[in-house]
Amino acid sequence: MKAMLLSLLFLGAAPSGPAPSSLPPEALGAPPLxxxxxxxxxxxxxxxxxxxxxxxxxxxxxxxxxxTDVESANIKLLKDASRALCSEAVSIARDGTPDPKLVAVCERKYADVVGRCGIEGNTPVVDAKGRFAPAARACYRALSSVLQDVQLMASVASTCCECAARSQCPGNGESCYAAVSRQQAGPTTLACMDERCHDACSMMLPPSASIPRQSPSRASQQHTDSAAL
Structure with missing residues (x-):
């Protein structure tokens, strides 16, 4: 038993010389692949x-x-994608329900950005595999911002603005989407939405008691008083 233990100790002892290396010294200084x-x-x-x-x-x-030819091709390529991108952005945010008016808003905003995406024709905006060029970084970010803004409008303002348009509230139409999503609708618009579209607009409306109400006009008040008599 003692002899076996001694043999194991000798076998496990570290060698006295330098440890062999599996890599040549020059490999450690080679540039990374x-x-x-x-x-x-x-x-x-x-x-x-x-x-x-x-x-x-x-x-x-x-x-x-x-x-100029490359610049025109860049702009055309991105414009051709606007209808599909805007329709999808609105439809996804609304669980498949379309909103043609908001799609039109998106397409107009998208077109405004695309007009600045020709990158002066210095290079194609995308390569043969459909990948955006580094020079198109600002263009890509601007287009992405448009689509994200529209998705927000579709999520929080679309149903409300559709009701406001049907109810003939002031401030309806295309401007309604931005005003409601940013909570910048005017007092008259808010009062109308609260009265006629409360369910559709409840997510973005302040408490009813905090909405300023216009006092009735003198003529309307007189008419009411006369009717009461």
């Missing part, structure tokens, strides 16, 4: 639609100066 292949996080129309974070990694040729 980079995988430049596209990832699943590339910025595309799909990530724009979904509002996902992404990476601008398109493979585009070097910029060769302004080119």
């Amino acid at each position: 980079v995988d430049a292949s596209p990832t699943a996080w590339s910025c595309t129309i799909d990530t724009l639609r979904a509002g996902k974070e992404c990476v601008f990694e398109a493979e585009v040729p070097p910029a060769r100066g302004a080119n």
Whole structure:
């Protein structure tokens, strides 16, 4: 038994010399290997639609100066996607219920941004695989902001503004969406919504008691008094 223990100690003892290395010394100073292949996080129309974070990694040729044909192609490409993107943004936020008026608002806002997305024709806005170019970063962010704003309007203001339009409340129409979603509707509009569209607008209305009410006009008051007599 003693002999066995001694043999195990000798076998497990560390060698006296330097530990052998499986890598040559020059390997430790070699530059890291980079995988430049596209990832699943590339910025595309799909990530724009979904509002996902992404990476601008398109493979585009070097910029060769302004080119009006490329600029026009960039703008046309993004404009062609506006109808689908805006319709989906509204429909998803409303569980499949359309709102043509809000879609029109979205398309107009989207078109205003796209007009600045030609990036002067220096490079295609997307590459052959549909990935947004790094130079289109500001354009992509602006378009994403439009779609997110519209989704917010669809979620909190669409049903209310539809009712306000049917009820002929002041401040209805396209301006209603922004005013309601930002809680900037005027007192007269709020009073009308509270009276005629309370259920549809309840999520965005302040307490009824806090809504300023216009006092009846002198003529209306006189008419009421006369009727009472």
